[in-house]
Amino acid sequence: MAVTTAEQRTAPKATKRKKNAFSDGQGTLAAMLLAPTLLVMLLVTGVPIVMSITESFFRANGGVDPNTGLVNTGTAFVGLQNFTDIFAHPTLVVGVYGSLDRLINAFINTSLFTVVCVVLETILGVAMALIMARAFRGRGLVRAAILVPWAIPTIVSAVMWKLIFNTDGVANKVLGLSNTPILWLGDNKYSQMAIIIADVWKTAPFIGLLTLAGLQTIPAEVYEAAKVDGANAWQTFVRITLPMVKPALVVAVLFRTLDTLRMFDLPYGMIGPGKYSVETLSVFAYQEMSATRYGTAASYSIVLFLYIVLIAFLFVKLLGADVVGDEELKAVNDQRKRMHALNKKQGKAAAVRSNITSGSAAS
Amino acid sequence: MASKNKLARLTLSVLSATAILATAACGSSTGTTGASASTSTDASWSKTGPINYVQGKDTSGNVQKVIDKWNALHADQKVTLIELSDNADQQRASMIQNAQAKGASNFDVLSVDVVWTAEFAANGYLAQLPTSIDTSGYLKAAVDSATYFNKLYAYPSTSDGALLYYRKDLLDAAGLKVPTTWADMKTACAKVKTTNPTIDCYGGQFQKYEGLTCNFAEMVNSAGGAFLDDKGAPTVNTDAAVAGVQWAVDAFKDGTIPKAALTWQEEQSRQAFQDGKLVFLRNWPYVYSLANKTDGSSKIAGKFQVAPIPGLNGPGVSTLGGHNMGISTYSQNKGTALAFIQWWNSADNQKANTIATSNAPTWTALYTDADLTSQFQYLPVLKASIDNAKARPKAVKYGDVTLAIQDAAYNALNGTTAPKAAMDDLQTKLTALVK
Numbered sequence: 001m002a003v004t005t006a007e008q009r010t011a012p013k014a015t016k017r018k019k020n021a022f023s024d025g026q027g028t029l030a031a032m033l034l035a036p037t038l039l040v041m042l043l044v045t046g047v048p049i050v051m052s053i054t055e056s057f058f059r060a061n062g063g064v065d066p067n068t069g070l071v072n073t074g075t076a077f078v079g080l081q082n083f084t085d086i087f088a089h090p091t092l093v094v095g096v097y098g099s100l101d102r103l104i105n106a107f108i109n110t111s112l113f114t115v116v117c118v119v120l121e122t123i124l125g126v127a128m129a130l131i132m133a134r135a136f137r138g139r140g141l142v143r144a145a146i147l148v149p150w151a152i153p154t155i156v157s158a159v160m161w162k163l164i165f166n167t168d169g170v171a172n173k174v175l176g177l178s179n180t181p182i183l184w185l186g187d188n189k190y191s192q193m194a195i196i197i198a199d200v201w202k203t204a205p206f207i208g209l210l211t212l213a214g215l216q217t218i219p220a221e222v223y224e225a226a227k228v229d230g231a232n233a234w235q236t237f238v239r240i241t242l243p244m245v246k247p248a249l250v251v252a253v254l255f256r257t258l259d260t261l262r263m264f265d266l267p268y269g270m271i272g273p274g275k276y277s278v279e280t281l282s283v284f285a286y287q288e289m290s291a292t293r294y295g296t297a298a299s300y301s302i303v304l305f306l307y308i309v310l311i312a313f314l315f316v317k318l319l320g321a322d323v324v325g326d327e328e329l330k331a332v333n334d335q336r337k338r339m340h341a342l343n344k345k346q347g348k349a350a351a352v353r354s355n356i357t358s359g360s361a362a363s
Numbered sequence: 364m365a366s367k368n369k370l371a372r373l374t375l376s377v378l379s380a381t382a383i384l385a386t387a388a389c390g391s392s393t394g395t396t397g398a399s400a401s402t403s404t405d406a407s408w409s410k411t412g413p414i415n416y417v418q419g420k421d422t423s424g425n426v427q428k429v430i431d432k433w434n435a436l437h438a439d440q441k442v443t444l445i446e447l448s449d450n451a452d453q454q455r456a457s458m459i460q461n462a463q464a465k466g467a468s469n470f471d472v473l474s475v476d477v478v479w480t481a482e483f484a485a486n487g488y489l490a491q492l493p494t495s496i497d498t499s500g501y502l503k504a505a506v507d508s509a510t511y512f513n514k515l516y517a518y519p520s521t522s523d524g525a526l527l528y529y530r531k532d533l534l535d536a537a538g539l540k541v542p543t544t545w546a547d548m549k550t551a552c553a554k555v556k557t558t559n560p561t562i563d564c565y566g567g568q569f570q571k572y573e574g575l576t577c578n579f580a581e582m583v584n585s586a587g588g589a590f591l592d593d594k595g596a597p598t599v600n601t602d603a604a605v606a607g608v609q610w611a612v613d614a615f616k617d618g619t620i621p622k623a624a625l626t627w628q629e630e631q632s633r634q635a636f637q638d639g640k641l642v643f644l645r646n647w648p649y650v651y652s653l654a655n656k657t658d659g660s661s662k663i664a665g666k667f668q669v670a671p672i673p674g675l676n677g678p679g680v681s682t683l684g685g686h687n688m689g690i691s692t693y694s695q696n697k698g699t700a701l702a703f704i705q706w707w708n709s710a711d712n713q714k715a716n717t718i719a720t721s722n723a724p725t726w727t728a729l730y731t732d733a734d735l736t737s738q739f740q741y742l743p744v745l746k747a748s749i750d751n752a753k754a755r756p757k758a759v760k761y762g763d764v765t766l767a768i769q770d771a772a773y774n775a776l777n778g779t780t781a782p783k784a785a786m787d788d789l790q791t792k793l794t795a796l797v798k
Contacts, residue, residue, distance in 0.1 A: 064485060064759055069512035071485045071759060094774060166631070167623035185626040187571055187773060272572055273452075274766050290456055291762045 049305075056082055056299035060292070075295070082299035095276035096189050103300060105276055106284040110304070113195060113280065114260040120200045122253055125207025130241075132208065133215045150205040158269030161198040165270075187275040195266050195278050203259070207252045214248025215241070254315045261308050281307075408493055412696040413441045414703065417458070418474035418686075420449035425719040433706060440699040445470065451573075455479055462488035466693025471700045473689045475517060477508040478573075478765070480687065481757040484511035489689040490697065491516055500710070504752050505725040509687040511757065516689055518704045519725035521716075523684030524748035525581060525672050526741060528636060528644040528654065532666040533559065541670040543678050545585075545610055548643060549619055555642050563621040565614065566632045567645040571773045574628055576765045577682040578645065579772040580755055582607040584682075585674030590756045590768075590793070597793035599771075600786040607675060608775055608782040615776055625777060637661040645672055647684065648723055651741050669741045671748050683752040685723070723749070758797050767792040 058075040059082060065072065081088075090101035097108060132143050149157065164170045165184035171194075172181040184194040218241065226236045242249075264282040271278045273287055281304040288297035416430065421444070430442050445468075447454045458475070461468040462483075475483060483489045492515045498506045505519035529541055533555045542548040552564035568574030583590065588604025591597055598604065614620045621640075624632065629646060636644040637654050639662045644650070657664045672679035688704040690697055706712065713724040717735060723745055729735055730746035758764040771789035774780040780788070 069481075069485055069759075070487065093770070094779060167626050181623055183622065183626050185570070186777070188777075272570070274571060274769060290452060291760070292459060 052298045052301055052305075055294055056302050057295070059295040078295070082296050083303070085296075093276045095279070096192065102276070102279075102284060103281075103303070106279050106281045106300075107303070107307075109192075109278060110261060110263070110280045110282075110307075112192070113199070113263055114257055116196055117199045117203070117260050118253060118256050120196070121204045121207050121256055122249070124200065124204040125252070126211050126245075126249070128204060128208030129211035129215055129245075132212050146208060147205050149202045150209070152202070154202065154265040155269045157198060157202050158266050161194065161201075161266075162270045165194045185271060187271070187277050189277065191271045191275060191278050195263075195271065198266055198270060199260065199263070203256060207249075207256060210252035210255075211245055211249050214245040217248075218244045250315070250319050254312065254319075257311060257315065258308055261311065262304065407695075407697050408701060409698045410696050411440050411698040411702075413443070414471035414694065414696050414699050415443050415445050415469050416472045416474075416703070417445045417447060417461075417470045419451065419454045420446050422449070423720040425716065428719075429707065429712065429716065433703060437699075440696070440702075442472075442699075442703055451476055458483070459486075459488065462486070462691065462693065466691060466695075469695075470691045471694040471696065472704055473691055474520065474686050475689050477683060477685050477687060478755050478761050480509055480516055480689075481511050482759050482761050483689065484514070484516040485759040487692055489516045490692045490694070492518070492690070492701070496705075500727060501708075501725045502727050502749055504683050504749055504754065505685060505687075508683055508685065508754050509689075517687035518689070518708050519685070520688045520704075520708055521685045521722040522725045522749055523647055523723055524745055524752045525577070525645055525681040526648060526651075526669040526744060526748060527672045528646060528650060528667050528669055530555075530642050530663065530666060531668040533562075533642055541668075542643075542673050543671075544673050545614075545675060548673050549614075552619065552642055562639070563635075563641050564619045565643040565645070566620065566624050566627065566635055566641045568628055568632055569620070569624045569772075569776060570626050570628045570631075571769050572628060573765060575772050576755060576768045577684070579608075579611075579768060580682045580753065581645070581672060581679060582611045584753050585672065585679030586610065587675065589753070591797070595757075595797060597790055597797060599793060600783070600790040605783050605786050608772075608786060610675065612775055612778070612782050616778070625773075636667075637663060639663055648739075648741055648745055649721065651739070652721060669744050671744060671751070678751065681748040681752040683749065683754045685725070756793075756797070760796050763796050764793065767796065 057077055057079060059078045061072045061074050061076055063072045064070070086101055086103050090104075092099045093102045093105055095105045095109070097105065100108070128146050132139070132146060152160075162185065166172075167181045167183060167185070168178070169184075171184060172178055175182070182190050184190050222240055222244070223236065226240055231239065262282050263280050264286065267275070267278040267280055268283050268286070273279075273283060279287075281300060285297050285300040285304065288294075288300060416426075418426065421427070427444055430444055434441050447457050455476070457468070458470065458473055458479075461470040473483075473489070475489070480489075484491070494515075496515060496518075498515065498519070501519045502522055505522045506515075509515060509517035509519050527541075534541065534551060536558070537551070537554045539551045539554060542551050548565060556562060556564075567578045569578060580590065583599065583604045584607075586603050586607030588601055588607055589598055590604075611620070615622065615625075621635075623635075627635070629650075632641075632644060633646060633650050633653065635641050636646070636650070637660065651669065654661045654667060655664050672681055674680065688707065690700045690704070694700050708725070710726045710728065713726045714729055714732060714735065716722065717724045717729065718738065721739065723742075724730070724735075730742050736742050755761075756764055767789060771780075771785040771792075775782050775785040
């Protein structure tokens with residue numbers, strides 16, 4: 001009894017205070033203005049997602065009538081079978097990692113490409129950004145040269161690299177392997193390397209570009225101060241450049257990660273479909289679709305979808321990627337945090353008080 | 364509310380992932396009733412009117428000219444050309460989409476690859492042609508490729524068979540005749556190599572794609588094996604079939620076929636032959652005129668000839684290629700469509716088309732036509748090849764079948780799996796796929 005009264009005493013204060021210190025009371029207007037965009041998003045993204053999820057629970061009846069040769073029509077609800085078949089009825093294929101289920105093989109490929117490509121791209125991209133940020137003669141030329149790969153459509157670069165990695169192509173000639181050529185375009189670990197090389201070549205400039213933008217926001221004074229304090233180049237890079245460029249870099253890496261996870265054009269255009277050593281989840285889902293098995297195609301897409309959502313979520317959680325970058329939102333959140341902390345403090349104080357009151361009531 | 368920011372971030376990640384899902388959702392419109400569709404529209408063979416003719420990208424520039432000729436004769440039954448991608452998989456996808464949307468793209472006459480016939484017929488995408496049609500003048504193998512369950516679903520339009528291109532100059536210099544067996548070919552190579560040590564022996568298409576299926580089928584068939592028996596049951600792990608595979612595996616091991624051939628498609632193998640790196644090449648007829656070009660692109664112009672492909676104990680068995688013309692089940696003017704494909708594939712038009720595009724005809728008499736044989740000297744050899752040719756398995760799930768064949772072939776040829784084990788595995792897979 002005494003406790004409730006104590007809470008009642010402090011509660012009205014909290015509710016009286018405006019929920020959102022930065023709100024200007026125009027929430028309804030904002031909602032109205034955003035409604036058309038939200039509606040379009042719902043139509044072009046929400047509806048397909050829901051349709052895909054529904055599709056993934058169905059499977060075409062298939063089977064051929066032995067008398068007429070015609071295919072049995074219609075689809076049947078199979079629940080989660082499209083997903084569980086990975087374990088119940090695996091389709092074994094031989095990729096680089098031995099005999100595995102085709103989906104698991106594609107999953108490993110996707111993850112491998114993502115990790116290796118993004119790590120290499122980040123290192124190279126940051127290096128490119130550092131070079132591009134320097135003031136020297138011909139800087140414009142260097143910047144343009146670095147950005148050229150990013151400007152080429154992926155499928156075009158896929159065909160280009162296909163020519164380079166041909167058995168009697170440039171790659172083997174440069175490596176001096178004309179007599180015992182490496183079969184880059186076959187279906188082996190070299191095909192994986194070829195994909196990684198082509199992808200890093202194409203997208204390291206992207207990270208470079210975003211990092212460059214970040215670098216240019218670092219004030220020169222900080223570097224001057226570091227120089228005065230006697231920091232060497234490495235210390236300056238690790239203690240100043242990296243931390244200050246981190247917000248931009250993390251976003252760039254996040255975008256690249258999400259992009260690489262759904263890699264399609266390079267493996268498909270360069271090495272070809274049905275090559276298990278480079279088959280990614282996107283390619284596999286596409287192959288299932290072209291075999292007119294829409295149910296399984298949808299379910300594999302959903303596996304990839306969930307995987308991407310998970311990775312994006314982890315990025316935001318662990319690395320604090322600030323994708324939205326909204327100043328007001330940030331301020332609102334900070335304010336909320338402060339209020340939360342304050343409330344906690346007050347709550348504690350109230351609890352102490354209530355303890356005292358209840359104690360006095362008991363006595 | 365508490366996590367509006369989090370929500371916004373999540374929405375963003377969701378957005379970036381949606382593109383993929385949309386791909387799968389595009390094909391959502393399932394439930395095409397193949398069986399009922401093909402029966403309900405049988406009675407409309409007399410309806411005439413404008414139609415669309417659909418085929419892959421026309422690289423010859425000849426198709427529109429032929430259509431103009433038809434349009435001049437039939438003002439009220441105009442034909443419009445719809446060109447699809449030059450990629451066969453995408454052509455197939457477009458045609459399937461049209462059928463699943465019940466003819467929404469207004470495709471009437473379809474130019475279908477011989478390997479799609481079974482899938483398109485079984486799913487009711489193609490209308491069964493009237494039984495009154497007489498196909499006796501056409502190549503038997505080509506007609507068979509347009510037939511499914513003893514019913515005709517398309518009109519044979521162009522055909523294709525494999526040829527063995529050989530270096531006549533080198534064989535003559537060594538005093539050799541064209542080999543008809545694989546063993547003869549190997550001995551011939553050994554002899555040629557004594558004077559040309561760097562030359563490779565034999566090339567084909569062994570990259571993992573449809574061409575591998577064709578080449579691998581020739582290995583199996585030319586050794587007396589077969590993918591399917593007369594009743595359609597798989598027979599790929601018989602001794603004969605395994606012997607064919609074994610030869611190819613050994614040929615890769617001892618260098619008869621260069622290792623690089625594992626990444627060759629038609630063009631790469633043609634390039635190698637034209638550069639004088641091969642004594643023998645298995646390829647399609649289109650190579651003949653290109654390798655004879657005297658503009659410097661070919662080092663062997665005039666130095667080669669063609670022959671039927673060799674086999675284990677005698678002449679080999681080619682894989683049949685080509686295109687047929689079918690009529691969409693959902694076509695509104697089937698009368699015009701049928702008249703158009705019959706007109707297109709008449710002897711005169713096929714002859715004109717062959718001259719313009721150098722695609723092999725399906726009208727048997729054209730193979731001995733003096734005008735054609737003087738322009739395309741390989742025609743008699745091609746006729747022999749096609750007469751003896753075998754179709755790839757007629758399977759409704761052809762895409763899965765060909766991938767299973769390629770898996771087995773590629774693993775066997777690159778030495779990952781022993782031939783017998785690969786074929787046993789293929790037998791299991793095919794049994795599940797064609798039942």
